[in-house]
Amino acid sequence: MRPSELRQDLISLDWVVIAMGRAKRPHAFASSFPFVHDAKETCPFDNLEKFGNEKPVLQYGGKADWTLKVFPNKYPAFMSGFADCPVMLPKGPYNTMEGRGFHEVFVLRDHYKQPAELPVARLHELVHAYAERFRMLKEEGCVNYISIFHNHGRSAGASLTHPHSQLIAIPVIPPDISRSLEGSDRFFAGERKCAHCTMIEYERKEKSRIIFENSSMVVFAPFVSRSAFEMRIFPKEHSPHFETMSDREERSLAEALKTALHALNKGLKNPAYNYFIHTAPTRDHSHGYYHWHLEIVPKTQVWAGFEIGTGIEISTIGPESAAKFLRSFV
Amino acid sequence: MRPSELRQDLISLDWVVIAMGRAKRPHAFASSFPFVHDAKETCPFDNLEKFGNEKPVLQYGGKADWTLKVFPNKYPAFMSGFADCPVMLPKGPYNTMEGRGFHEVFVLRDHYKQPAELPVARLHELVHAYAERFRMLKEEGCVNYISIFHNHGRSAGASLTHPHSQLIAIPVIPPDISRSLEGSDRFFAGERKCAHCTMIEYERKEKSRIIFENSSMVVFAPFVSRSAFEMRIFPKEHSPHFETMSDREERSLAEALKTALHALNKGLKNPAYNYFIHTAPTRDHSHGYYHWHLEIVPKTQVWAGFEIGTGIEISTIGPESAAKFLRSFV
Numbered sequence: 001m002r003p004s005e006l007r008q009d010l011i012s013l014d015w016v017v018i019a020m021g022r023a024k025r026p027h028a029f030a031s032s033f034p035f036v037h038d039a040k041e042t043c044p045f046d047n048l049e050k051f052g053n054e055k056p057v058l059q060y061g062g063k064a065d066w067t068l069k070v071f072p073n074k075y076p077a078f079m080s081g082f083a084d085c086p087v088m089l090p091k092g093p094y095n096t097m098e099g100r101g102f103h104e105v106f107v108l109r110d111h112y113k114q115p116a117e118l119p120v121a122r123l124h125e126l127v128h129a130y131a132e133r134f135r136m137l138k139e140e141g142c143v144n145y146i147s148i149f150h151n152h153g154r155s156a157g158a159s160l161t162h163p164h165s166q167l168i169a170i171p172v173i174p175p176d177i178s179r180s181l182e183g184s185d186r187f188f189a190g191e192r193k194c195a196h197c198t199m200i201e202y203e204r205k206e207k208s209r210i211i212f213e214n215s216s217m218v219v220f221a222p223f224v225s226r227s228a229f230e231m232r233i234f235p236k237e238h239s240p241h242f243e244t245m246s247d248r249e250e251r252s253l254a255e256a257l258k259t260a261l262h263a264l265n266k267g268l269k270n271p272a273y274n275y276f277i278h279t280a281p282t283r284d285h286s287h288g289y290y291h292w293h294l295e296i297v298p299k300t301q302v303w304a305g306f307e308i309g310t311g312i313e314i315s316t317i318g319p320e321s322a323a324k325f326l327r328s329f330v
Numbered sequence: 331m332r333p334s335e336l337r338q339d340l341i342s343l344d345w346v347v348i349a350m351g352r353a354k355r356p357h358a359f360a361s362s363f364p365f366v367h368d369a370k371e372t373c374p375f376d377n378l379e380k381f382g383n384e385k386p387v388l389q390y391g392g393k394a395d396w397t398l399k400v401f402p403n404k405y406p407a408f409m410s411g412f413a414d415c416p417v418m419l420p421k422g423p424y425n426t427m428e429g430r431g432f433h434e435v436f437v438l439r440d441h442y443k444q445p446a447e448l449p450v451a452r453l454h455e456l457v458h459a460y461a462e463r464f465r466m467l468k469e470e471g472c473v474n475y476i477s478i479f480h481n482h483g484r485s486a487g488a489s490l491t492h493p494h495s496q497l498i499a500i501p502v503i504p505p506d507i508s509r510s511l512e513g514s515d516r517f518f519a520g521e522r523k524c525a526h527c528t529m530i531e532y533e534r535k536e537k538s539r540i541i542f543e544n545s546s547m548v549v550f551a552p553f554v555s556r557s558a559f560e561m562r563i564f565p566k567e568h569s570p571h572f573e574t575m576s577d578r579e580e581r582s583l584a585e586a587l588k589t590a591l592h593a594l595n596k597g598l599k600n601p602a603y604n605y606f607i608h609t610a611p612t613r614d615h616s617h618g619y620y621h622w623h624l625e626i627v628p629k630t631q632v633w634a635g636f637e638i639g640t641g642i643e644i645s646t647i648g649p650e651s652a653a654k655f656l657r658s659f660v
Contacts, residue, residue: 003409004429006416008501014505017429019407077349077636078643079333086336092532094553099334099347149635157634166635172336174640176342202422223424276639297638304487305479305496306407308627309606310504314407 005318008295009224010195013184015312016224022316026325029228029300031271031316035153037112038161045107045162057104058133060125068125069107070133070167076103078170085142086171097171102137106130106165114152114163114270116261124256126165130277131250133167138282143169145177145281148242153272155299173281180278181287188289196291199223200234209323212259212330216252219260221319221326228301228315229268229322231260233294242279242292253294260296263329273298333646338484340525341513344572345642346554352646356655359630359647360559361601363403364481367442368491375437387434388463390455398455399437400463406433408500415472427501432467436460436495444482444600446492446591450655452585457496461580464573468612473499475507475611478572480645483602485629503611511617518619526621529553530564539653542589542660546582549590551649551656558631558645559598559652561590563624572609572622583624590626590650593659603628 004019044051048069058070072080075181080103086098106129108115108122115123130148137143151158173181187195203209203220210220211231219233233256234247243255257275264273279292307313334349374381378399388400402410408431416428436459438445438452445453459476467473480495481488503511517525533539533550541561542549549563563586565579575583587605594603609622637643 004407006427006429006500007421008425008427010423012505015502017407019429022405026476075352075573077347077352091337091553093340093528094532094537095338097336097338097350099336145640147636149639151634155632157632157637158565168636170336170642172345174642175342176639176641198423202424206422223421237471261575274635274638278639295639302485304481305604305606306477306498307487308604309473309479309506309608309625310477311506312500312504 007224007277009183010199012179013183014224014226016226017312017314018318019314019316020318022314023314023318023321026267026317026321027192029271030267032194035270040111043111043160045160045164046111058129060129061109067109067122070129071105071107071220073103073105073166076101077168080102082140082142082171099170100311101143101171102140102167102169103168104133106133106167108163111162114261115150115257115266116265118258120251120255120258123252123258127245127250127254127257128247129235130165131243131245137167137169138243140169142171143282144171144284145169145173146279147174147276148264149274149276151274153270153299156272156274158272169282173284177278177281181280181290184287184289184291194289194291196234196293197202197238200236208320210248211263211323212256212327214252214255216249217256221323223319225315225319225322226313227297228317229264229298229326230319231296231326233260233262233296234255234291235293238291240280240287240290240292242277257294259330260326263326264296264298266329267326268298268300271298271300334644337554339513340517340529343513343552344556346556347642347644348648349644349646350594350648352644353648353651354646356597356647356651359601359628360597360599365600366390366491370441373441373490373492375490375494376441388459390459391439397439397452398459400459401435401437403433403435403496406431408433408496411579412470412472412501429500431473431501432470432497432499434463434497436463436497438493438584441492444585444591444595445480446595448588450581450588453588454581457575457580457584457587458577460495460497461573461575467497467499468573470499472501473612474501474504474614475499476609477504477606479604479606481604483600483629486602486604488602499612503614504582507608507611511610511620514617514619523622524568525620526564526623527568530566538650541593541653542586544582544585546579547586549586551653553649555645555652556643557627558647559594559628559656560649561626561656563587563590563595564621565623565627568621570610570617570620571623572607587624589660592657593656594626594628596654596659598628598630601628601630 056069061067275296386399391397605626
């Protein structure tokens with residue numbers, strides 16, 4: 001039996017396990033359910049007047065031929081806006097805070113076409129809208145972090161099948177981001193280099209885990225993947241801040257995203273997935289060693305007791321095999 | 331609309347969100363699928379000879395009337411045993427290590443009776459077996475952490491419905507445990523108290539989140555719950571080490587576990603869940619401020635892009651409502 005391999009992340013110092021003895025072939029991870037679309041007739045995003053959505057905060061295209069609209073979420077996880085910045089409210093030994101912020105929905109026009117199936121121009125628009133709303137909301141005084149994400153498929157938590165992304169702006173820095181910022185700072189203190197730049201350099205040298213590359217972006221299955229078929233898109237040029245991308249970089253990102261999602265869609269037969277952007281906090285500008293990126297995490301495995309109890313994922317496919325397989329669909 | 335509440339964990343300093351504006355009633359979390367048992371005829375645990383399992387490393391009861399058997403896992407996530415302790419093998423900028431350790435399966439006799447349905451005496455035996463195997467494996471020179479867990483239901487990652495727990499002994503301290511140990515030390519340095527003892531004291535004073543209590547154990551839905559209907563069982567007396575429990579404490583734990591799982595089973599109609607034990611590392615005895623406990627995490631919500639991208643869970647039920655509901659089934 002081939003032994004398992006433990007691999008330690010450069011930034012979080014977390015361990016993952018690649019369980020070679022339990023290894024599966026790439027096809028074994030393909031989605032076994034057909035993707036069933038919600039009825040267009042009752043989809044709130046196809047019947048905006050009927051469902052009484054508010055006026056969009058951003059719209060691309062004209063009244064009739066709009067291509068993208070951004071709305072405040074009707075059921076926000078964080079109550080909208082700030083009267084004053086929320087303060088720490090102690091409850092017994094704990095700190096609490098009023099959960100205020102902004103929660104927006106980016107609605108793509110076509111009910112049936114997921115990002116993997118859209119032309120690069122549409123994804124360029126989507127990425128541009130992310131950055132535009134990010135820049136707008138970071139000016140709100142109490143926002144400390146802005147998370148942008150996209151859920152595809154019910155098992156990835158999408159409550160509607162109509163393609164849509166979301167943005168949540170919150171007054172605290174999330175734990176996973178804090179750890180990445182600290183880890184990036186710690187790595188820089190030791191190595192005098194950006195940890196993410198070191199990862200990118202290693203992956204580009206090794207080549208085995210690279211899936212796609214264009215002028216500004218590189219897509220790879222990281223050496224320390226937490227999930228099977230996980231992909232990350234990095235800008236090759238160091239930058240902590242997603243929202244400062246040039247138009248050329250936005251276009252590169254759109255092409256990289258399209259290519260990665262298309263490969264996933266074809267290779268694993270339209271699996272459920274989440275993608276999200278990791279970028280530096282909006283207000284604290286001391287994190288120059290952070291390097292923004294986009295992570296694509298397909299729902300290929302269930303986290304069971306060991307993963308939930310330890311934070312160590314047992315992968316049954318190595319990122320090398322996953323990347324080789326995905327590359328064949330690029 | 332009721333605002334959401336952000337709550338910060340005492341130990342990890344992680345934030346969770348209780349989204350009051352999206353709040354659901356407890357019944358909305360009930361499992362919507364009937365639990366379908368695997369066929370007993372083809373279950374490997376009911377046909378041990380046929381499937382050629384190895385000799386048990388532990389057995390309670392006689393040859394014919396055995397009640398519990400512990401086997402090495404046939405498909406281990408970590409290759410069995412150590413020739414020498416694994417060493418760090420650098421690969422480019424990364425550290426790797428051979429994934430060796432021990433992976434065992436605790437098989438309960440009855441194909442159909444999950445822990446929630448077993449008499450306390452059977453769970454006492456199970457808990458006793460956990461501690462016995464833990465004490466045995468911690469003597470193995472290269473083991474640094476031992477994780478004990480139980481998966482129930484396919485959506486919680488159980489590949490067989492026959493009730494069984496698992497133990498994985500590994501050469502590294504998992505990230506979630508490292509963070510809890512560091513957090514416990516940090517809290518003690520500031521407050522001169524065990525953080526977990528502070529939590530227990532607060533919950534017992536507040537009462538609203540307590541689900542069950544007996545002579546040695548207390549079960550509550552923590553003020554900072556990461557998942558809806560999450561429960562934790564804590565020994566009231568401070569101890570970092572699970573495996574040093576007295577027989578009386580083992581019996582108390584079995585009763586608390588039975589009560590908690592029974593309430594979950596009745597209240598949420600046999601949902602999928604994971605439970606696992608968090609305890610101090612086996613070799614490093616500097617963590618006297620850690621306090622072992624057992625966590626029960628039902629699969630009530632899907633982690634989507636925001637949760638995976640930030641580590642902040644958006645709960646749509648508060649632990650107060652969850653505890654009140656679960657208490658009614660005790």
